[in-house]
Structure formats: C-alpha cells, structure tokens
Amino acid sequence: MLKSVKGIYRDGQVVLLETPADVPEGKVIVTFLAESGLVELQSRGIDRQQAGDLRVRLSRFTEDWEQPEMDVYDDL
Known part of the structure; x- marks a missing residue:
C-alpha cells in the first residue's frame, strides 16, 4: 500500500509535517514539488488555446469542488 504525507526538506533532512498512521517502518521516495504549484x-x-478551453470547461465544477463534503477526497 502506498501512503503519502507532507514534509519539508531542510538542512539535508526531510521533516514530516504529518505522522503516517499504521506505518512502523518502510522505504520512501522523496519528490520535490515546485514552489509555485503551477503545472507547466x-x-x-x-x-495557450487548449489551456484556456480547459480552464473554461473545468470552471463549471468549481462550485461542486468547493463543497465542504468534498474535503474527504483531499486525503486520497
């Protein structure tokens, strides 16, 4: 089973921001994320044209995505 937790790389060490439940020991892969959070x-x-079209089509889901009950999917 794969499990993801957030962390920060600082001074040569990875500091976890969460404690993974039910994981006493295991191998890890560290992936550095872009600071901006933007996708190239x-x-x-x-x-650009395709991106604009995609933005318009996805904006129709914004109201649904921002519903409080959708927070359950943030941990998946």
Missing part, C-alpha cells in the same frame, strides 16, 4: 502545460503538450 507546454511540457505536457497543451498550448
């Missing part, structure tokens, strides 16, 4: 769409073959 061009590197994924999506141009």
Whole structure:
C-alpha cells in the first residue's frame, strides 16, 4: 500500500509535517514539488488555446469542488 504525507526538506533532512498512521517502518521516495504549484502545460503538450478551453470547461465544477463534503477526497 502506498501512503503519502507532507514534509519539508531542510538542512539535508526531510521533516514530516504529518505522522503516517499504521506505518512502523518502510522505504520512501522523496519528490520535490515546485514552489509555485503551477503545472507547466507546454511540457505536457497543451498550448495557450487548449489551456484556456480547459480552464473554461473545468470552471463549471468549481462550485461542486468547493463543497465542504468534498474535503474527504483531499486525503486520497
């Protein structure tokens, strides 16, 4: 089973921001995330026009995504 927890890399060490439940020991892979949180769409073959179209189509779901009961999916 894979489990993800947030952490910060500082001074050569990874500091976990959460304690993983039911994981006494295990191997890990550390992936460094971009600070901005932005996805480089061009590197994924999506141009400006396609990105604009995608933004419009996904904006229709914003109201649903922001419902409090949707928070349950943030941990998946």
